[in-house]
Amino acid sequence: MVLQLTTENFDKEVLKSDIPVLVDFWATWCSPCLRLVPILEELDKEVGGLAKVGKLDVDAEYEIADQFGIMSIPTIVVFKNGKVHQSIIGVQSKATLRKLLEV
Amino acid sequence: MKKVVIIGYGPAGVTAAIYLKRAGIEPLVIGKDLGALNDYSDLVENYYGLNEPIEGKKLIQQGVNQAKRLGIQIITDSVISLQQSESGFVLKTKHHTYEAESVLLATGKTRQTVNIPGFDKFRGKGISMCATCDGYFYRRKKLAIIGCGAYMQHELEYLNRISNDVTVFAQGNALEHKVQNPVVMDHILSFKGEDKISHIITDKGEYAVDGVFIAVGVPSSIDFASQLGVIVEKNNIAVDKNYQTNIEGLFAAGDIIGGKLQISKSVYDGMQVADSIYLYLKNKSKKA
Numbered sequence: 001m002v003l004q005l006t007t008e009n010f011d012k013e014v015l016k017s018d019i020p021v022l023v024d025f026w027a028t029w030c031s032p033c034l035r036l037v038p039i040l041e042e043l044d045k046e047v048g049g050l051a052k053v054g055k056l057d058v059d060a061e062y063e064i065a066d067q068f069g070i071m072s073i074p075t076i077v078v079f080k081n082g083k084v085h086q087s088i089i090g091v092q093s094k095a096t097l098r099k100l101l102e103v
Numbered sequence: 104m105k106k107v108v109i110i111g112y113g114p115a116g117v118t119a120a121i122y123l124k125r126a127g128i129e130p131l132v133i134g135k136d137l138g139a140l141n142d143y144s145d146l147v148e149n150y151y152g153l154n155e156p157i158e159g160k161k162l163i164q165q166g167v168n169q170a171k172r173l174g175i176q177i178i179t180d181s182v183i184s185l186q187q188s189e190s191g192f193v194l195k196t197k198h199h200t201y202e203a204e205s206v207l208l209a210t211g212k213t214r215q216t217v218n219i220p221g222f223d224k225f226r227g228k229g230i231s232m233c234a235t236c237d238g239y240f241y242r243r244k245k246l247a248i249i250g251c252g253a254y255m256q257h258e259l260e261y262l263n264r265i266s267n268d269v270t271v272f273a274q275g276n277a278l279e280h281k282v283q284n285p286v287v288m289d290h291i292l293s294f295k296g297e298d299k300i301s302h303i304i305t306d307k308g309e310y311a312v313d314g315v316f317i318a319v320g321v322p323s324s325i326d327f328a329s330q331l332g333v334i335v336e337k338n339n340i341a342v343d344k345n346y347q348t349n350i351e352g353l354f355a356a357g358d359i360i361g362g363k364l365q366i367s368k369s370v371y372d373g374m375q376v377a378d379s380i381y382l383y384l385k386n387k388s389k390k391a
Binding site for chain 2: 027029030031032033034035036039058059069070071072073075089090091092093096
């Protein structure tokens, strides 16, 4: 399951995670973002156990989006050991996202 | 409602149009110019069946004439927006709006890139290529839009809804249409800022900005793709074996999908994608 990230669970699920986490910063009104949904779901099934896949609604959880300076969506950020490892803007293929995760 | 609109009348677009027409589908082909071969200074001599070497733009013009002779509807116009609708796609050109069940992107790669220092650094940190995607982050902020044509106008209309402080930077070019917004004619030298963009530096001074939107020239296929959520990899549009993108009904062929930048390859793409579009339309009408 793709994690629904919020201000409440972000620390626990992402920053304190033992495995890499790929976070999709998105919003309901962003039509390109919706294209990522099936790709994230497939990726999640593929990397289950090795990494986590989550999405964060920049509208509802704007504090987190601001904290990471998100100004364009979709932005995909990979977190490792509580830190931003790398990020990319725009819809990407599953293979590219998997490479970002390096798992 | 058109069955298929083909954007681009180079080798891939025209070949697809010819094969579709033969299959009994009436395509509409919209082209902006003669593409990459227009400026190709050498003669083309490695393409099959040429009696003698031929100028690139002449070959493309002959392709356009060939399509017209076969009764294909082919027009010269610039597509400034491509969006999905419930029944397919809506394309806006400078002068018209068209609806289509399917669209083929065959625009080639003559892309006007933004070659201003700081562009790469601040992309996604204050510089945006898509007003409707990123406008939310810039509500009520001090904005700039770079461009001078119909595409700029289209993006500006959206920006004016989210902020009342939008300045047009026309880079010394005359505007195609008058706008209500302030217009700066200076030439932009660079973008400046720390973590995100803070200023546009021109030959005449500095302008404080929170966000810069790029709408130079006409949008490329890559711009349409990013706005729709099509997967783009290494500046190529990603397609499956049927030349379909990750959006149903949206196809791409020719230079824009990568591979060899050769006329022969684009012609092959055009023939193959015509089959896929034909099958797509056939299956769609079966379902309906």
